[in-house]
Amino acid sequence: MKNIRNFCIIAHIDHGKSTLADRLLEFTKTVQVTGGQMLDNMDLEKERGITIKSHAIQMEHEYKGEKYVLNLIDTPGHVDFSYEVSRSIAACEGALLIVDATQGVQAQTISNLYMAIDHDLEIIPIVNKCDMDSAMPEEVEDEIIDLLGCERSEIIRASGKTGLGVEEILSAVIERVPHPVGDEEAPLQALIFDSVYNTFRGVIAYFKIVNGVLRSGDEVKFFNTGKEYEADEIGVLKMDLSPRKELRTGDVxxxxxxxxxxxxxxVGDTITHIDRPCSKAISGFEEVKPMVFAGVYPIDASDFEDLRSSLEKLQLNDASLTFQPESSLALGFGFRCGFLGLLHMEIIQERLDREFDMDVITTVPNVSYRIYDKQGGMTEVHNPGGMPEPTLIERIEEPFISASIITDTSFIGPIMTLCLGKRGELEKQNYISGNRVEIxxxxxxxxxxxDFYDKLKSISKGYASFDYHQDSYRPSKLVKLDILLNGESVDALSTLTHVDNAYDMGRRMCEKLKELIPRQQFDIAIQAAIGAKIIARETIKAVRKDVTAKCYGGDISRKRKLLEKQKKGKKRMKQIGNVEVPQKAFLAVLKLD
Known part of the structure; x- marks a missing residue:
């Protein structure tokens, strides 16, 4: 056990984690690196250049004549996937904190760092991209010293591109990161930190053994679900799965x-033996809290069950996704899903399309509200379609959060303006170190x-970390904004919004839909309404066919007759014609600004 090191890589998005991981794999001759980012194996990750999933891999390295086994977990840097990071940290004893030499300490660096410190991980600070012309390693080292209180000599300068400092990093991991502590004689306790679905082999669970030994063919049970299995195959994670006869304490x-x-x-469950179970599950795993709820519906109603199984398989691989069935008038049966943010929602939608061939429509995202009626009863509403009549409502309460934003002092002004514009109330601000402030x-x-995250990131040039927890419910003046197409309400587009924003939002939605809905043979009226009151309207003009083209000469009444005939046809068409709202329109409503 003393020759095992489990460590993960944490950093802000785009600070070069995956590239540095490639160099480590190359240096330890674990794999021949062919293309960039070997661990990012999803097409989506390669296209967007971001890590979406944590990836675990085992390396072997010889140091001072001894052989060491290094288990590395590469984690995502985007805030929407921070749940992946928290699970990876739970399976490690050390973390490489990577900071870009051209950008300095950034938002997610701080959040992920605090998460690692809470779990008592040994932190090894690394300044990456030192080979670039715009690098400022001294200033960045000062920031890291401020943040961690470490010695300058502890910080390693490296470059994922040229391979500078890779050997130092491996030596630091072996010397500074503690080996796993556990009792091999104790009953088996293993923490599941991830899982994937394989069409041929079923569910494959990834775990770290905290106590005990697991052998191939053992009878095991999962502590929280109480289900019992036989361990058909166990092994370690190289580039592919590599089977082993037994795994001991500290192994991943x-x-x-x-x-x-x-x-x-x-995910977060404990594996133990049936004949000699452990007394309690491994703790320290928080439940995920979705921020955004949106309806996901199959385009073809008969695909409902396929969508359910696709979401279940996706949930294995992405434990931060939650879902429950719901139905809508316009779209039929579907699911109300909880996501950690808009990027997360977009990625899930892409993955449904690519990995499971599911065509889905996503509705406007919202949160859950409490509605009190005149009799004093309370219902919780996740979906504007489930709102009772306005005359029956006593008051509506919406969830409030305590948000803390860590940023550079030069961005205080714009961030304050943004938060106050979103009906925020300033509680306090305190200066952390140097020129960093927490609001x-x-x-x-x-x-x-x-769109709060996106705006916060753009006005602070990416240098603002945002963390929140739910605080309480407060009464609010909220109204339900309906969108009508030819007098028919489209429930998938209706939203709950504050009275002050309703007119502005209604007008913008109508304008946006006018651009996106294709023209039909008849006029389409797009209206925004609060209750029975119309607050905005746009009209999409009909595509006209010139029926009088073939009518040469003669009296005007001949043309009149043809036009009257066309008018009747258009009127009938309007009654039976239905307006298709393209998926683009649902998404565009999210990005109204």
Whole structure:
């Protein structure tokens, strides 16, 4: 056990984690690196250049004549996938904190760092991209010293591109990161930190053994679900799965036990033996809290069950996704899904399309509200379609959050303006170190759902970390904004919004839909309404066919007759014609600004 090191790589998005991981794999001769980012194996990750999933891999390295086994987990840097990071940290004893020499310490660096410190991980600070002309390693080292309180000599300068400092990093991992501590004689306790679905082999769970020994063919059970299995195959994670006869305390590996249904594996569960179970599950795993709710519907109603199984398989691989069935008048049966943010929602939609061939429509995202009626009863509404009549409502309460934003002092002004514009209330601000400040706000969750993150990132040039927890529910003046097409309400486009924003939002939605809905043979009226009151309208003009073209000469009444005939046809068409709202329109409503 003393020759095992488990460590993960944490950093802000785009600071070069995956490239540096490639150099480590190359240096330890684990794999011949052919293209860039060997660990990012999803097409989506390669296209967007971001890490979406954590990837675990085992390396072997000889140091001072001894052989060491290094288990590396490469984690995502985007805030929408921070749940992946928290799970990876739970399976490690050390973390490489990577900071870009051209950009300095950034938002997610700080959030991920605090998460690692909470789990008592040994932090090894690394300044990456030192080979670039715009690098400022001294200034960045000062920032890291401020943040961590470490010595300058502890910081390693490296470059993922040229391979500078890779050997130093491996030596630091072996010398500074503690080896796993556990009792091999104790009952088996293994923490599941990830899982994937394989069409041929069922569910494959990834785990780290905290106590005890697991051998191939053992009878095991999952602590929280109570389900029992036989360990058909266990092994370690190289570039592919590589089977082993036994895994001991401190090892990170995988187990295949022919599990067919994805519900039976919970990330964060504990694996133990049936004949000699452990007394309690491993703790320290927080529940995920979705920020954004949106309806996901199959385009073809008969695909409902396929969509359910696709979401279940996706949930195995991405434990931060939550879903429950719901139905809508316009779209039929579907699911109300909870996501961690808009990028997360977009990625899930892409993955459904690519990995499972599911064509889906996503509705406007929102949060859950509490509605009190005149009799004093309370209902929780996740979907504007489930709202009772306005005359029956006593008051509506919306969830408020305590938000803390860590940023550079030069961005305080624009960030304050943004938060106050979102109905936020400033609670306090305190200066952390040098020119960094923490601002605390109370604000409605509904306001941050759609575009708050994106705006915060752009006005602070990416240098603002945002963390929040739910605080309480407060009464609010909210109204339901309906969108009508030819007098018919489209429930998938209706939203709950604050009275002050309703007119502006209604007008913008109508204008946007006018651009996106294709023209028909008849006029389409797009209206925004609050209750029975229309607050905005746009008309999409009909595509006209010139029926009088073939009518030469003669009296005007001949043309009149043809036009009257056309008018009747258009009127009938309007009554039976239905307006298709393209998927682009649902998405565009999110990005109204």
């Amino acid at each position: 590996g995988y187990i295949i036990s022919g599990i067919k249904t994805s519900k039976e594996v919970k 605390q706000f109370k604000m409605p969750l509904g306001e941050i759902v759609i």
